[in-house]
Amino acid sequence: MKREAIEAFFHRLSAANPDPKTELEYATPFQLLVAVVLSAQATDKSVNLATRRLFAAAPTPEAMITLGEEEVAEHIKTIGLFRNKAKNTVALSRLLLERHGGEVPQSREALEALPGVGRKTANVVLNTVFRQPVMAVDTHIFRVSNRTGLAPGKDVLEVEHALMKRIPKEYLLDAHHWLILHGRYTCTARKPACEACIVRDLCGFRDKTA
Incomplete structure (x- = not known):
């Protein structure tokens, strides 16, 4: 995709949604x-269903540690890999208290040192909370970037x-x-809604749906 097309691509997405937000629910x-x-x-929907109950019981790192791994697992058992995620949630809560005074750090290196936190997770937090100009590439963004020709690549990095x-x-x-919203609702994996896509004419996808 050429520079002029990329400019138009994001201009249209911006005009359609001037203040985009994550669909994950959180207060801190x-x-x-x-x-x-x-x-x-x-999915964000399944996570929100679980965290509504979890955050009501344990809204802070201190409360999460007090709740304990077994109880955290009980609250999030409706999502995949819940036992390992419960273990990481309690462990990262403990490290936040030990290393950062209970505050979420504002550097990728410090975030990635926490259990269960990889580059994508760190970038989401840095961008969403601390408004740093970083890019978290998930499966939706990877697909959109390659399919449209916006930023092709063989891996997420x-x-x-x-x-x-x-x-x-x-x-x-x-x-x-x-x-991510474009990939989740328009440029979907199995049947992209090309007919409703506001950047259809800028996209390099050869097999556009009718």
């Missing part, structure tokens, strides 16, 4: 961090780097949310 940076950790291989280079600076802060 800690809660968003936990929600993103829990969202691995799970290559796509991330390509997006950081190609997205105009004025759109970079919200680009993660626009792309």
Whole structure:
């Protein structure tokens, strides 16, 4: 996709949704961090159903540790890999208290040092909470980037780097949310809704649906 097309691509997404937000429900940076950790291989909807009860019982790192691994697992048992996620949630809560005074750190390195937190999770927190111009590439963004020709790459890191280079600076802060929502609701995996797509004419996908 050429630079002019990329500019138009994000201009249209921005005009359609000027203030995009994550669909994960949270009240504090800690809660968003936990929600993103829990969202691995799970939908935002299923995570929200679980965290409504979890955060009511344990809204802070201290409360999460007090609740304990077994009780956390009980609250989130409706989502995949819940036992391992419960273990990581309690462990990261403990490290937040020990290393960061209970606050969520604002650096990728510090975030990635927490149990269950990889590069994508760290980037989501840095972008959503701390408004840093970083790009978290999930399966939706990876698909959209490759399918449209926006930022092709063989793996998520290559796509991330390509997006950081190609997205105009004025759109970079919200680009993660626009792309993930576009992939979730329009440029879907099995049957993309090309007929309803506002960037259809800019897209390089050869097999557009009618």
